[in-house]
Amino acid sequence: MARKIYRFLLFCFCASHVLEADTLYQGGDSLNSSSTLVSKNGLFTLGFTRVGSAESNASYLGIWYNNDTSHPFWLANRGKPIADNSGVLAIDGSGNMKLTYSGGDPVEFYSSQSSTTNITAILEDSGNFVLKDENSGSQQVLWQSFDFPTDTFLPGMKLGINNRTGQTWYLKSWLSDLVPTPAGAFTFEWDTYGKELVIKRRDVIYWTTGPLRSNSSFEIPFLDAAVLDFSYINDSNADEDYFMFKVSANEYASQGQRNFSMWQLGYDGTILDLTTSQAFGGPPCKGNNADAGCVRWSGPTCRSNSNSFELRSGYFVNTVPSKDDDNSSLSISDCRDICWKDCRCVGVPSRGNSANNTGC
Ligand SMILES: *[C@@H]1O[C@H](CO)[C@@H](O)[C@H](O)[C@H]1NC(C)=O
Ligand SMILES: *[C@@H]1O[C@H](CO)[C@@H](O)[C@H](O)[C@H]1NC(C)=O
């Protein structure tokens, strides 16, 4: 009897504690650098975190998985780093959700059209941060983080297009492992005409699955489909054409990963499945390689033989300083491209030239 009561009390305490922490209320408490929202299942966290080189204090509002803050799968302000811990996310009394911080323009996510609202933002168990009006009855989604992906694709997210609203969903890589700005070299897209997934490098196709068959499920070449279930939907009623995936329950995976995976588009053009560690695209697509989905890198005739990039270590003399050395908007993949197209170039460093790993 005593044991039963004890269990009951403990359960109530935990439930109410967790319930509070996944929701932001209109006119209620705001989120700052000393607080976080945690999804009910405990797997996803929304909060402020530091990203970048050791010298930088750049802070971002992000969502991460399993307490791993090293590379949040979603960032709210990837192009506007916050220099200190002044960031605050709130839904104000008029129903606008925005991120404010000292020394910069706020990032606005949603502006309310109506004066009587009861808006809440919930970090759901899927990792989606969803804004709804509780009083609208329909529970219509006003805004959601899944509509604004950064470089990571989760089950339930879409890659594709909504023809009516003009909304497109695609991933954009970071510029380097330390710089999340949306100026990265690679995108990961669903090509609605070719019905294929593509990685593009500065708008040029770099890797492709090739056309995939049927409206519903299919296998993706190069990818073990044992745990992942892919589909594309041509929903002409909703004017949407998109690709998505879900994860079949996998009894061999650890708790929390049984129905979850993420595909992350790396700054080097790799798509990495974080659960199975399978990778495609990326550095293996070097120059003339056209295997495993890689698309040959176009270049001058001096590169039309069997040239490709290979990793070599050693000591190099007579390096010629170049205007690209300190250009902080160039990723290492841009450096390879510049080199590929210049017949005099014999190589580029394997990482960038600055503390941010950018430049050639
Ligand atoms: C965050 O908000 C709490 C409660 O309002 C406050 O006590 C705390 O000092 C704030 N932290 C920062 C870093 O501003
Ligand atoms: C996986 O399933 C469990 C049990 O149904 C659920 O609690 C958990 O939130 C799910 N995880 C994800 C990431 O959807």
Ligand SMILES: *[C@@H]1O[C@H](CO)[C@@H](O)[C@H](O)[C@H]1NC(C)=O
């Ligand atoms: C980071 O913060 C520390 C301590 O506030 C400060 O001394 C340093 O100058 C900051 N660095 C940058 C790059 O802003």
Ligand SMILES: *[C@@H]1O[C@H](CO)[C@@H](O)[C@H](O)[C@H]1NC(C)=O
């Ligand atoms: C994350 O860290 C918190 C606090 O250390 C811990 O209670 C929680 O179980 C961790 N969550 C996961 C998914 O590892």
Ligand SMILES: *[C@@H]1O[C@H](CO)[C@@H](O)[C@H](O)[C@H]1NC(C)=O
């Ligand atoms: C907002 O919605 C919640 C959930 O439906 C409800 O409990 C609450 O009373 C509403 N608040 C106002 C001010 O309407």
Ligand SMILES: *[C@@H]1O[C@H](CO)[C@@H](O)[C@H](O)[C@H]1NC(C)=O
């Ligand atoms: C989508 O489906 C509609 C109706 O089924 C069809 O007319 C249209 O051509 C399809 N679009 C594409 C891009 O396949």
Ligand SMILES: *[C@@H]1O[C@H](CO)[C@@H](O)[C@H](O)[C@H]1NC(C)=O
């Ligand atoms: C594709 O799937 C969607 C959603 O299940 C459905 O609405 C649509 O009619 C299907 N299109 C075709 C051409 O079968």
Ligand SMILES: *[C@@H]1O[C@H](CO)[C@@H](O)[C@H](O)[C@H]1NC(C)=O
């Ligand atoms: C979207 O628009 C394109 C180009 O106009 C068209 O080919 C395609 O069928 C449309 N898709 C849907 C789902 O309406």
Ligand SMILES: *[C@@H]1O[C@H](CO)[C@@H](O)[C@H](O)[C@H]1NC(C)=O
């Ligand atoms: C740096 O690279 C970018 C992208 O190629 C280019 O637009 C810009 O002019 C370069 N800046 C300098 C100083 O060379």
Ligand SMILES: *[C@@H]1O[C@H](CO)[C@@H](O)[C@H](O)[C@H]1NC(C)=O
């Ligand atoms: C490194 O990146 C940060 C944030 O993107 C930027 O503010 C800083 O100027 C960069 N530093 C260099 C040396 O490029």
